Amino acid sequence: MITTGRLNRLLNDAIDIKPPSQHKKYKKRVKLMYATAVVNDKYTAIPVPQFILFVNDKKLMHEHYEQYLSNRIREQHNILGVPIVFSIRSRNQSKGGGTHSGGDLGRAADEKE
DSSP states (O other): OOOHHHHHHHHHHHHHHSOOOOOTTTOOOOOEEEEEEEOOTTOOSSOOOEEEEEESOGGGOOHHHHHHHHHHHHHHHTOOSSOOEEEEEEEEGGGTSEEEOOSSSSSHHHHTO
């Protein structure tokens, strides 16, 4: 299990090396607020690393950039042959900085919006 502090340092270093591109439609860049690992005791036979990324706006996160971040995690922690699942959550600006969940863990539900 990767600690929250170590995960945030790893992702911020990856973002410093290769910043996200500007979204063509919204003319903004995704900004990572923080990330945390999810512990899911339901599936213990094959532990799948799951991470929640809190960002300024989940619509700005490109699938290829998620892949880049998951590859950096794989490189640093020797996680080979196991999927890494991200749940991207937007900062809710209308209610003073809370968070808004876009659904269950995983990208597929978020892409249909």
